[in-house]
Amino acid sequence: MTRTGSLGIGTTNPGTWKLAVNGNIRAKEIKVETGWSDFVFEDSYNLPTLEEVEQHIKEKGHLKDIPSAKEVEENGIFLGEMDAKLLQKIEELMLYTLQQQKEIEILRQKIGELQEKQ
Structure with a gap:
């Protein structure tokens, strides 16, 4: 010491x-004490579109706000910070899933209406 x-x-x-x-x-x-990612569920959070996510992956080769493999190899990661970022991505995935489920329900309803007309 x-x-x-x-x-x-x-x-x-x-x-x-x-x-x-x-x-x-x-x-x-x-035990790691750090900030957390529930801000994703706030109305003011700007959830990127899936098109924006795809574009970032094509351009950078990794998710936005997540370090690249090269960056991790060179600098390592802080576990608490990385857990918070990973939770952010999981929460974003949940929001995308909920959006898609709503779209699926609308499409099912429209298909049902079309089938009834036939």
Whole structure:
């Protein structure tokens, strides 16, 4: 342990980290305290269209707000931040699914009306 209260395991230089481990870590549980992504469900949230999502994937090769494989390889990730971003994408997927279900119900109704006219 250094005088600054930082601890290095497998390293003598923890840098700016309170705990730096040069090696694998095994734990039964890790609690990460960070912001969360429920803002996706607020009326003010601007859900990208699926066309915008597709365009971003074509241009960048990954989802918006999610780092590329190269970025992760070079910089790693912060688990709490990444969990929040992944939850954001799951919540966006749920909104797309709900939109599509409403469209399916409208189409079923229209098909039923057309079949009744025949």
